[in-house]
Amino acid sequence: MKRFTKVLPISSIILGVSSMALVTPALAETEFRAPFFSKSFLGQELRASGISEGILLDDDLIRGNNAGEAVIQLSTNPINTNPFQFFQADSSERLMTVTFEDGSVVEGISGLFDSAFFNFGTSVQYFLVSKEELAALGYNHSEIVDVVPGEIVELSLNWSDYGFSEFQLPPPDPAPTEDDIIFGTDANDRLVGTDGVDIFLSGGGSRDRMTGGEGGDFFVVGAEVDDGIKNRDVILDFEPSRDVLVIERNARMRSVRVRNGNFVIQFQGSDRDTVVFRNSTIINATQFEIIFINGEFDILDIQPD
Secondary structure, three states, X not given: OOOOEXXXXXXXXXXOOOOOEEEOOOOOOOOEEEEEEEEEEEOOEEEEEEEEEEEEEOOOOOOOOOOOOEEEEOOOOOOOOOOOEEOOOOOEEEEEEEEEOOOOEEEEEXXXXXXXXXXXXXXXXXXXXXXXXXXHOOOOHHXXXXXXXXXXXXXXXXXXXXXXXXXXXXXXXXXXXXXXEEEOOOOOOEEEOOOOXXXXXXXXXXXXXXXXXXXXXXXXXXXXXXXXXXXXXXXXOOOOOOOEEEEOOOOOEXXXXXXXXXXXXXXXXXXXXXXXXXXXXXXXXXXXXXXXXXXXXXXXXXXXX
């Protein structure tokens, strides 16, 4: 699918503590993700462990050649805090002992180790494990139940060796066409989609309510920023695993927040327009895809290349 300026990743965004303003510097063209294993402790007691997904702060997958290389956890809440970064330049490469869900224990698997200590005696250990070595053993990351760090070694593995690869939502199938566009009006509309792919253009109404339905849908917003009307569009069933938010005409986000169980994006501009994701599990903008378009939305913007 064509991409213009993506929100990549939220950890690259400088977050204002009091105003919750988002200031977006130049962002990477590609987002890299990989699974990692972590263990949380209270004192010496293991309290939780499991696989999470991380976003790499780097643009070439070569480890150690750029300043600021690090990883953040995908589920990190960006509101009022800078996302915690780990697997930085001083993280140690080690030979790990890995336990899998079938009970097998394998020693000597290449990995990257980091740890952090927090308040009240809590700490977390983080592990990246060689994807190729897991595959050679017939396993993948989802089958890991425990990792124990071993001796420090010099492995010189790159981020790609630890499983980082380009993340993209699969293109919609079938590809959307102009027949899939649902147009709003200047009134306050209630727009309802189908079980297929739908494209919502809400129009100039100040309080539109949109329901996408079962298909992977595109919700196009931003055209009315600074039109002298405070717009408050509501998406009633946004599904982050399949739906996409399209922000056109170079509109920029001012803030994101969770309020009364709803995820809310407010745009820059004198109108302070908002998009509300009703009753959503979303807590930050890394959990779904956003496409920025400099000009007016065109169906070709979301067609597969």
